[in-house]
Amino acid sequence: MLGMMWQSPKARDLLRDPRCVVHSVVSDRQGTEGDFKLYARALDVPDPARRERHRETIKAPDRLGARGAGLPPVRLDVDSAGLVVFGDDRYGLAWDPERGLRRWSQRES
Numbered sequence: 001m002l003g004m005m006w007q008s009p010k011a012r013d014l015l016r017d018p019r020c021v022v023h024s025v026v027s028d029r030q031g032t033e034g035d036f037k038l039y040a041r042a043l044d045v046p047d048p049a050r051r052e053r054h055r056e057t058i059k060a061p062d063r064l065g066a067r068g069a070g071l072p073p074v075r076l077d078v079d080s081a082g083l084v085v086f087g088d089d090r091y092g093l094a095w096d097p098e099r100g101l102r103r104w105s106q107r108e109s
Contacts, residue, residue, distance in 0.1 A: 038078060092104050
């Protein structure tokens with residue numbers, strides 16, 4: 001589930017169009033930690049108990065003392081995902097519901 005600040009650009013975008021991509025941070029120049037992307041649609045969380053647990057969680061102060069506030073939670077309905085690891089041992093993983101998990105490596109190319 002995701003939560004975000006009310007009226008933030010990201011929140012307004014998801015209200016307008018639920019398609020989203022979650023992308024990992026690539027923290028080294030060689031990309032050896034991998035580059036992950038998840039393609040999904042953000043959908044409502046209709047279960048009142050789950051919504052309340054989310055609300056209570058974001059109300060709790062985080063490590064910096066900030067309190068969360070924002071949109072009701074959304075859940076991600078995943079369409080596909082992929083991971084590419086660069087460097088000497090380059091490989092990739094891809095997943096979608098139709099074909100399942102697939103792996104390729106530099107050695108197979």
